[in-house]
Amino acid sequence: MGLGEVIRALLSDNDRAIFKGFVAPSYTTIIGNWFPASEKSTAVSMFTTGNQLAAAVGNPVVAAVCASDFGWPWIFYIA
Secondary structure (H helix, E strand, C coil): CCHHHHHHHHHHHHHHHHHHCCHHHHHHHHHHHHCCHHHHHHHHHHHHHHHHHHHHHHHHHHHHHHHCCCCCCHHHHHC
16 A cells, blocks of 8 residues: 555545534434423434444444455445
8 A cells, every 4th residue: 555545545534534523513403403301312322322333233244245245336235
């Protein structure tokens, strides 16, 4: 891997981190508008748990599909 590829990989990771900053204010605003005060903490915890489970379960599933005979294009059919 050359220096240019390393720099590009580092910059793309930073881009994702920058855009992740817009997610939390968006979902907290939506939850604040849709749920009563007594249910807001439950809604936020469900959303956060869902995100963590999606990453924990989704990554191995994607890796298994890529390694299978179906190949990487099938990820887009499954998702």
